[in-house]
Amino acid sequence: MIRVRATFEKCGRAKYISHLDLNRCMLRTFRRSGLPIWYTEGFNPHPYYSFALALSLGFESSCEILDFNLNEEMPFDEIRDRLNAVMPEGMKIIKVAEQKQKITAITEAEYSFSLTAADTDRLFSNVEALLAQPEILIDKKTKKGIKTVDIKPSIKVMGCEKTGNSVDMAIRLPAGTQTNFNPTLFIDALRNMAGEPFEAEKIRRTGIFCENNEIFS
Secondary structure (H helix, E strand, C coil), X not given: CEEEEEEEEECHHHHHCCHHHHHHHHHHHHHXXXXXXXXXXXXXXXXXXXXXXXXXXXXXXXXXXXXXXXXXXXXXXXXXXXXXXXXXCCEEEEEEEECCCCHHHCCXXXXXXXXXXXXXXXXXXHHHHHHHCCCCEEEEXXXXXXXXXXXXXXXXXXXXXXXXXXXXXXXXXXXXXXXXXXXXXXXXXXXXXXXXXXXXXXXXXXXXXXXXXXECX
């Protein structure tokens, strides 16, 4: 059994494919590709594959991780090309390699997004004011119900600037098997504080990281 890891992008119309539908989509893709996929054993054998992190509906990504197993060795380029030949519109395999790190090694994910409003200067000032607060409290849905959490210690701002008529941001947030935050928490906190209308656009996951800024691979 050969353990394989594919990195793929999900953009355009594909950002509206839910995580549940993505599983069904990948099942069809594997079957159409003709790859020697390893199947689970038992009463109902099925191709084994898994995604590192679920992506919120409406988000794009350039770094989604798909793990699967093959019954025989094949050139990574051939695996990539055979999958891309049958992938749906908006999804494309960027790289195929051996699995090196366990999914549990993931600690952070980086996102980029743009904020737009009628008054860009005021919007930028509101973003700066929010980031300057000692706490950023937001209600987060958990398995045990709604919980108020302080996301300020968890946010790493990688970039924040006015560009034309928008405020463009890049932030890193906790991700992995224990804690998963996404940019909507920050965006909701900004809405609650500012009290003025704005739009959040082009939300995209751009990187998945382990400890010490190491790129997950």
